[in-house]
Amino acid sequence: MPRLITVAAAQLGPIQKSESRSVAVERMVRLMERAHKRGVELVVFPELALTTFFPRHYHRDIEQADSWFENSMPSNETVPLFDAARRYGIGFHLGYAEIAHEADETGAIRKRRFNTSILVGPEGDILLKYRKVQLPGHAEYDPKRIVQHLEKRYFEVGNLGFPVIRAPMGGLDGINMGMMICNDRRWPEAWRVLGLQSVELVALGYNTPSLNMEAGGFEAHHLRVFHSHLSIQAGCYQNACFAVATAKAGTEDGAELFGHSIVVNPQGEIVAMASSWDDELITADCDLDMCTLGRTTIFAFDKHRRPEAYGRITGQTGAVAPQVWTKR
Numbered sequence: 398m399p400r401l402i403t404v405a406a407a408q409l410g411p412i413q414k415s416e417s418r419s420v421a422v423e424r425m426v427r428l429m430e431r432a433h434k435r436g437v438e439l440v441v442f443p444e445l446a447l448t449t450f451f452p453r454h455y456h457r458d459i460e461q462a463d464s465w466f467e468n469s470m471p472s473n474e475t476v477p478l479f480d481a482a483r484r485y486g487i488g489f490h491l492g493y494a495e496i497a498h499e500a501d502e503t504g505a506i507r508k509r510r511f512n513t514s515i516l517v518g519p520e521g522d523i524l525l526k527y528r529k530v531q532l533p534g535h536a537e538y539d540p541k542r543i544v545q546h547l548e549k550r551y552f553e554v555g556n557l558g559f560p561v562i563r564a565p566m567g568g569l570d571g572i573n574m575g576m577m578i579c580n581d582r583r584w585p586e587a588w589r590v591l592g593l594q595s596v597e598l599v600a601l602g603y604n605t606p607s608l609n610m611e612a613g614g615f616e617a618h619h620l621r622v623f624h625s626h627l628s629i630q631a632g633c634y635q636n637a638c639f640a641v642a643t644a645k646a647g648t649e650d651g652a653e654l655f656g657h658s659i660v661v662n663p664q665g666e667i668v669a670m671a672s673s674w675d676d677e678l679i680t681a682d683c684d685l686d687m688c689t690l691g692r693t694t695i696f697a698f699d700k701h702r703r704p705e706a707y708g709r710i711t712g713q714t715g716a717v718a719p720q721v722w723t724k725r
């Protein structure tokens with residue numbers, strides 16, 4: 398019997414700064430209803446799915462950004478998502494900005510802010526939480542940029558690692574599931590840490606601007622989508638897993654996000670792709686037994702990995718200059 402699960406990337410069109418969480422949640426519940434009609438068992442929503450992508454907006458006083466964050470999950474505004482999960486018997490993935498009052502590295506309890514995602518089971522239980530590790534952008538207002546990207550201002554680096562959980566989903570009694578958030582997908586280290594926990598399905602939400610605002614050099618527009626897909630396809634192939642990668646799309650507060658949500662199989666092939674810049678549900682039947690080929694042959698980690706040669710991966714952050722060749 399194949400281990401089949403039907404998944405959906407529930408892409409969201411833009412959510413403007415003035416729009417409330419309740420409006421966003423209503424749109425998401427409608428997508429869950431449509432997903433249910435199509436036999437979907439797991440729905441993946443984007444990163445920071447409840448509001449506009451607020452890191453593009455500068456607040457001098459960080460506390461003033463607190464209105465973009467959730468103090469609890471579920472909250473009054475998000476409980477309809479959990480109700481819909483129970484009503485339709487489908488799981489979901491949700492990205493949101495989290496305020497947590499918890500101990501930091503020094504042991505002091507304080508208010509902490511994270512870019513977070515959760516995986517919720519069909520009975521409304523939170524199965525797994527992840528906090529974004531690879532935070533892009535900058536911490537201070539950058540006058541050179543037309544659009545700010547202040548993730549480093551508003552969020553701390555995630556402190557939960559890259560966890561994987563085995564839990565029932567759809568008709569299956571156990572699927573190994575992990576999460577990534579947006580920029581994480583560009584980092585092979587993140588994929589490998591999930592791969593080393595036998596991940597079978599990665600849920601991944603993103604908000605990626607169509608234009609590179611770094612102004613550090615020219616990047617042709619079409620390459621923005623290419624690089625996103627390239628990273629996800631490579632991650633799936635090299636770790637023999639599926640990914641459901643879901644975008645926020647369209648023009649939000651005057652800034653364009655490129656959409657192009659995809660579902661990718663363990664061969665690295667795109668098996669479904671969104672074509673609009675709006676709310677859109679794309680679905681795919683994933684046979685998790687497809688993960689076996691890669692992980693028992695070319696990427697049988699236990700047989701072929703050579704961690705003794707990979708010390709630099711965890712031993713250093715920036716690149717060092719190589720030894721210079723000299724003629725003897």
Ligand code: CDT
Binds near residue numbers: 444546605610
């Ligand atoms: N949200 C997010 O992580 N977006 C980044 C764009 C970074 S541009 C400063 C991404 O990697 O898609």
